[in-house]
Amino acid sequence: MGSRSSNLRRKVVALLASLVALWAFAAWVTLREGVSLLWVQVLDAQVAQPGEPLVLELQAERRASAAYLGGSGAAEREQLDAQWRRTEGVADDFRKSVSSWRVDLAADESQRQIDTVVSGLDRLAAVRESIRDRQVDRAAATREYTELIDSVLRMYGSLGNLDDEQFTRETAALIQLVRIRELMSQEDALVTGALAAGRMTPEETAAFARATGAQRYLDSQVRTDLSSGDRARYEALVGGEAYTAFRSLEDRVVQGRAGGAPPVSAAEWRVAADVVVGEQQRFIIEAGDALVERAAPIAVGVVLRLVLAAGLGLLAVVASIVVSITTARALVQQLERLREAAIRLANERLPSVVERLGHGEEVDIAKEAPPLEFGDDEIGQVGKAFNAVQETAIRTAVEQADLRRNVREVFLSLARRTQALVHRQLTLLDAMERREHDAEELEDLFRVDHLATRMRRNAENLIVLSGSTPGRAWRRNVPMVDVVRGAVAEVEDYTRVNVLPLGAVSLTGRAVGDVIHLLAELIENGLSFSPPHTSVEVRGQQVANGFAIEIEDRGLGMSEEDLAAANHRIVDQSELNLANASRLGLYVVSRLTERHGVRVQLKESAYGGTTAVVLIPAELVTAADEDPSTSGGFPAGLPAGVPVAGASGQAPPAAEPPLATAPVALAEPLAPR
Template sequence: MLPFDGTDTGEAMRFRGKSIRRKIVALLLVPLVALTSIWAFATVITGREADRLLDAATVMGELGEPVQETVRALQTERRHTLVHLADPRRSDSLTALHDGRQATDEAVAALRTRAGGEEIRGELDDDPRRRLDELLAALDRLEKVRARVTDNAAERQDAYDAYNALIDPCHAFLTGMRGVDDVRLEREGRALIGLSRAREYLSRQDALLAAAFTAGRMTEDQLRAVSDRVAERELTYRTHLSVLPAEDRERYQAFWSGADGRTLRAAEDEIIGAGAAGAVKAFDAERWRKTSGTALEELRRMDRETGERYHRRVEPEAASVLLRAAVVGILGFAAVLVSVAVSLRIGRGLVRDLGALRREAGEAAGVRLPGVMRRLAAGEQVDVETEAPRLEYGRDEIGQVGQALNTLQRAAVEAAVRQADMRRGVSEVFVNLARRSQVLLHRQLTLLDAMERRTEDPGELADLFRLDHLTTRMRRHAEGLVILSGATPSRQWRKPIPLMDVVRAAVSEVEDYERIEVRRLPPLAVDGAAIADLTHLVAELLENATVFSPPHTAVQVLGERVPSGFALEIHDRGLGMSPDALLEANLRLSETPDFRLSDTDRLGLFVVSRLGRRQNVRVSLQPSPYGGTTAVVLVPGALLTEIPQVSRNAVAAGEEADTAEHRADDRARTTAGLPLRGARPAIGAGGSGPAGPEPPAKGPGGTGADVGTLLRGHAAGHRGEPAPRPPSDRPSGESGGAGLVRELRPGTHRTPDGSREREQEDRGRGQSREWAGDADRARARMASFQHGVRRGRQQSVNSPGGTGVDAPEDGNGSDGGTGSDDTAPRPTHWRGTADDRSARHGGGRHRGDG
């Protein structure tokens, strides 16, 4: 067995041996490094947790107590301030206020001294440090509050709110300072802050009631504020007491169930029950001061003792965390040593087995599977047993891995083979369905031709032409399935066809053909082998342009020669495409990716891409100057030929006749909504064609010439052969010559001598002229005209000045065969020349030179 990397056996063995050793070393180093990293990480995490616990204890010892003292001093000063504002004339209230302010200044100064130390601030995290700064900034506003109180410029409610705003940052700092990772300790710490907040609610209630009793009156708002503080206090106690240890929780419960707690609650109920008017009379200030003061002092003492017990619980927890970190570190290091020893022992045995397994896997992944994929992509048959034979391995784990790899290899090959068979089957199904649809559509078109020749009613003829147009579009969609399946369309052309006819044929296969304007193209002919693909490609682009643009706008088709061939441009006036969508569409057009069944909304792009790659035609999309999208089709010069001068003159004469017809009445309509067909040249001479210009037989939806023209377009396009051109682009005017039967303007008719007259309308009586001919004369005239068309087509094919267009070759076999005689079947796709298709379906507005 050859080495996978292509070297000789000895060098490969040395290389493989070194490679496996490196892998064994990596096998040892990876878990060693990982385990060491985990050990170090665990040590750092546990050490950081312990350090944070110790820091929390230190910070609480340094800042917790000063902050609590500041809160207590601010609460006392707030009470004295509200009492002073309630009765400024009392000298004892002013003295108490000065004493309270002095105590507050001492507490704030102590707090600033502790908070200003760099050591303490360095132990704080970012969030607690920010909250400490906010607390100190709030305390800076204390002097402004005092000044307003001294000047009697503040109301009681304003002073009450100002002191509340000074106390709230203290509780916020204490809450953010709890950085313990232990969930239980963290919850207990937050519960302590909650108890301090509950005591603050009681202090606010005390300040409001003391001021009200001093003033001798209470408002409804003040009583409501007292009631709210009572409710908030009860809720806070009920929430946080459940978190505390049982010992601390029982102390608080004993207080509230004891004499002091019951007295406080009874007083609150009595005050709130008496209402704003009766509260002052039912209770006096001295009684309330004793009741609230006793409760506040007892709760403050309990909070301090609970906090001290919490700190004592934190310190042992930090020590236990450090112990756990040491144990984890030692055990992790021991695990690393054991892992190294075990890996070294079993590593040597793995080298041999892994080397063999590597060779097998390398050959399967680098040689067998890619080869199978390439052969399946090329359409070859692959034998699974030959490409993925069953191999025998040992019964150990490595042997099981080898067996699994062998099974995986066989499964991959089998799946690839099944996938290739499925794709081949799906493609064949698409092709068969499309071929059958094409056969049925061809038969339907043949039947429509026969019905069109038999009918004489303009309305029915218009409906038949509309059905004929729908059938032609259905045939294009069926051919799209053949192209997407990777097969080649069955229809072929041997001789070149003018480029203008190819574009007009593409226009005739579009639903909104009336909106398409085709400007005159250079006298170039398309090679017969590329006619079908180029027609389908242009039809897809025109369909896309009409669908994605407003129905009242036109789609312009123009082109010019370029050094590498011919550039055909299709402009629409839609909303355009975003740059990303435009880039994606151009990539699909240029790269020609494999068709996937999930991309059913992009069938047109795949069809255009496939056709462009097959004929070396480049298609690109770019923004249109009209705001929509422009499709540029670059036809290579190898597919184009110059039209001979004789054929060019014949084509030019026919196009001039077309221009005259469209200028006659470009927007006239039949009763069915189809455009009126301009009259075509009367083919033949002498008695073969119509005897001479005859008066038109007026029908319900148009002139008799219109009906004749539609029949003539049908006859000319029946066998997929070119419509003959008149020898001159001027009408003869002689009754027996090959004159040009032109489309008449509305409201005109021909006199028996061939001259035109404007019909004189009698507006007074509202009557118009009626054609006096009967149905037998019209049927005879149309039959004679059709016979002349057939004779003219046969003469045009045999004459040296023909266009050189022959009937398509249909390799499907379902169309009956090929040939240019009058009995040949209709081609699968190309139904007559583009001029005839334009006459049948009004294929847009074909612009001439002007």
């Protein structure tokens, strides 16, 4: 396909690539939400949900460890061993769950927090051993568990979330509720250890006060981020009797004497703490379930956007590609038709019309410029403009051909009139020459006769260039030497021409006038482009393909490029180009060679000048008997009284004695038409 259609297709491909890139961006943005939703589900199922029982068991183990370190009975040890087994079982489940490859793909930024939790679980064995051997106090043991539980809560905060602001706030509030429960669990562990030991150390009292203050602060902050329904239920929960009793016990512990016995009993604390922590856990579960229900429409929206952007968007892109390719293909086909029509017009139809017009044929414009149908779109409008262009081009060619034909007819008419006048002038001069006996006057008449002969050749040049035939013709064959003499008589500086013996050969009468004219043009060309003191030599001989005449000058010669151009001009039968009038003789030679199959070639001469080789076909040449008057050469200048073929019957004045004793008989020329 051509470069233009390729360029058009590249533009269409670039446009489609931009459309695909835009779709890919929109699809990626939506797909990222879908991927985020998928990763959130993965992290919730394999990290958050297994982490919740782990937190509960770690909190229970922390309380059991504090009771064991505070007391001295075997019952606390049995409870602690049982709790260790439960915690280890949940920890193993958590490790197995978070080691999945799906978690590795989804965790990204959360992976570091998950690894921290797993590392903390791995260190838990050493902590348990120190607790079993009572090598740590209650505060240190509680701190170890609290740090591990905090790492789990930080892991919760690092997990992915949905791209919804309200949902994100509610999720953060849910995590804060879990922290409030963790702070209550810390308080429970501290008080349980103190009750088992019978005293509460100042460090435990301070830790209890910090946990209570943080828990109540988070309680006041979390309400603003809860949904309206969850907020109402939470306020009812906090305002209930159990919470009121628990906070009363918290106040008593905080206000109690540091280092003394706890100001609450084990029974009332256990009841209040279990009820409040249980209700807090139930509320967290219910809030989480409600949050999951509210997340369903968000997830559906993400999936819907994914389907619309990725699915329908892809369909729209595919449809656009199909429509664009189809449209581009139709457009390219129309443009190709238009281009091919333009190429045919430029390379075939218009040159054919011009050629036919040159041959004088009539041309039907409507038939040569049929309108092309391209539709009514923009390409169709271009096609209509092309139809107008091709019709105008062919009409202009016809009009120009008519104009050139008319100009040729004018020139031909003028040339015919001039030829007739010159012929009458030559006839009159011939009569005057026959009556004149004064040598000087006769010489002047010969000069006027010679000028008239040259004028006749110029008139015949116009006739030849106009595409017609000069009127001169011979009925009988003419000796070749007389043909050459006739050509020499039609040039200005004929005294510089040397003609070598040509042999007893005659030329067919129908070709005599054109060959004389052709040789005269070539001899004139050799005389014009050679120094005045040099001569032009004409020689000829019969060859296998006819009769060859060589016209050699002693001028400056021509370059290879000029020789090639001149030879091309001779064999080129195209119409006359008026832009280079200096090569007019070559146009005349070209037209004359075309009529009789004569071949002319210019080549470099051995003397530095130019040699013109004229090959006359064998069918125009006939052999004759040897006769000094018809086969001999003559030097520069013709003998007086020797008639020359093509002249008025008289020769130019002689500069040298004649070589022949008798004149050469010539066929009489016919009157010009």
